[in-house]
Amino acid sequence: MVVCLDKMSKRFLIAPSILSADFTRLGEQIAEVEAAGGEWIHIDVMDGHFVPNLTMGPFIVEACRRATKLPLNVHLMIEHPENLFEAFAKAGADHLIVHVETCPDVVSTLKMIKSLGCKAGVTLNPATPASRLEAALPLADIVLVLTVHPGYSGQDFIPEEVSKIAEIRRRLDEIGSPAWLEVDGGISIQTISQVREAGAEAFVAAKAVFGYPEGIAAGIQALKNKITD
Numbered sequence: 638m639v640v641c642l643d644k645m646s647k648r649f650l651i652a653p654s655i656l657s658a659d660f661t662r663l664g665e666q667i668a669e670v671e672a673a674g675g676e677w678i679h680i681d682v683m684d685g686h687f688v689p690n691l692t693m694g695p696f697i698v699e700a701c702r703r704a705t706k707l708p709l710n711v712h713l714m715i716e717h718p719e720n721l722f723e724a725f726a727k728a729g730a731d732h733l734i735v736h737v738e739t740c741p742d743v744v745s746t747l748k749m750i751k752s753l754g755c756k757a758g759v760t761l762n763p764a765t766p767a768s769r770l771e772a773a774l775p776l777a778d779i780v781l782v783l784t785v786h787p788g789y790s791g792q793d794f795i796p797e798e799v800s801k802i803a804e805i806r807r808r809l810d811e812i813g814s815p816a817w818l819e820v821d822g823g824i825s826i827q828t829i830s831q832v833r834e835a836g837a838e839a840f841v842a843a844k845a846v847f848g849y850p851e852g853i854a855a856g857i858q859a860l861k862n863k864i865t866d
Contacts, residue, residue: 649864650676650839651857652710652819655701656692657791657843664704666853670846673854674861677710677732679821679841682725684715687739688788695721695728702729710779710841712760712821714787715739719749726753734758734781738765743773751776758819762787763795767804777816779839780805784832785822791844794823799835806836829863840864 653670655663655678667678678701685691701709708731715721718735725733733750735758740746743759750757758779761769763786770780782802785792806818820832821841829840842860849856 648838649833649861651846651860652677652679652839652841653846653853653857654679654681654821654841654843655697655847656681657847659847663700666847667701667704667707669853670857671705671707673857675707675846675857677708677839678705679710679712680730682711682713682715683788687716687736688714690788695724698725698728698730708732710734710758710819710839712758712781719746722750722753722755726755730755732756732758732779734760734779737761737769737773744776747773747776763798763801767801767808770805771808774805774808774814774816775812777814779817779819780809781819781821781841782837783822784820784824784828792823794825794828796831798822799831802832802835802837824860826859826863829860830866833864 653675658666681692683690683692710732711725711730712734716739733755735746737743747757756778758781759773759777760781763783784795784798809816817839818837819839820837824840824842825845846853846856
């Protein structure tokens, strides 16, 4: 299944983050996500430099690719991400999302991602103003807003970032961009309505899916129910 990024077919979607998955059952849990109606698989890549944590590389993306046909939404929280674009593309990434903080020439970076056949995404840390995205917006397929500080799963949602989502939503609409506005960080049944109302369309959820008491399918359905309330 490939979710089209065309504006005419846009809808709300859930992108479960495997950062909270049980890695002893990763393939099985990704299959559960797909069966339950999750639309993207979100993969957080951290290098221990740009952010303090150290996580997954291309080999995990390759394993996820073998486990599912869902688009792999790869968030690169790494320094010099361009050095690994080709490796992640070959591993099966569908989307590569970079930080404006690590890409001095973000427009050229997004063009490089597109040249590899991937959808190009851009994101920024909570402390970075939305204005830093301005040059990238016309070219971006995905704009990701972080509602926690990047690096670790399970952090508390930062409510002040809701206004940033709304600001970016307005700007995307002004330029007629078909980009998905994605949000990641502390997304749960308590917070998802706020970010949806601010204009987000794609919702990354980690513990709210993989740690949901009644299981993965119930977690996804609970989030979808809140989106449509």
